[in-house]
Amino acid sequence: MVPDWAGYLRFRDAFAAVLDPRLYTIGWLDGEILSGNLLLWVGREAAIVAQIRRYPTGAMDVEGLIAAGDLEEIVRDLIPAGEAWGRSIGCVGAIIESREGWARVLAPHGYRVHQIALRKEL
Template sequence: MTPAERRRCSGWLEAALAHAGGGHTLEDVWAMVDAGEAQAWPGDHAAMVTLIEDEPQARRLLIWLAGGDLEELVGELRPRAEAWARTNGCQRVLIVGRPGWERALAPMGYAPLARIIAKEL
């Protein structure tokens, strides 16, 4: 991503980070993208960040951060990321997000797999 794209997408991703539990800053995210540990997907009115997770028996794409226009996220960025994931050997896509994602993505075959609960210490 160009510096201009990063600036344009920063607000959407910072909002997503605020819901993600506070473990990363936007600077951490850009460092991961720069290191090739994460993938940035900028759109015109939305952005998302993905990670490939390798387990002993499977590879999956995690849609970690997403913010901005829901239609662009669901209809444009998600399909591009899924196609890229297939070409990189991923067998599954996981999404970390709020419950609204379940409703928005159900027509595309997404279904709940597990629930994550948390407690601050």
């Protein structure tokens, strides 16, 4: 997938605002998008970034990493586009690890809490 750099730049500041700067820099995200290591879907008012998560069995999930912009467009258009792309390359699922609010928003679209992550600041 060739990155839509101009589309990415429209949402770059919004992506930067939701990144935890202790863990990820916007420069890192820029490089991953440009290199094609991360996948990008851009709409009129929103964008999402994803990657392929590979499991030891060979199974794959399309993994949503970061989203910015209009929530309705993300849920209605961009996530389904990412799911369709994942399905087309043989992914067995889609996964989003994010804030709790996404569980409520995506439940009507077939997403269920699979596991939880516990993190402690050191």
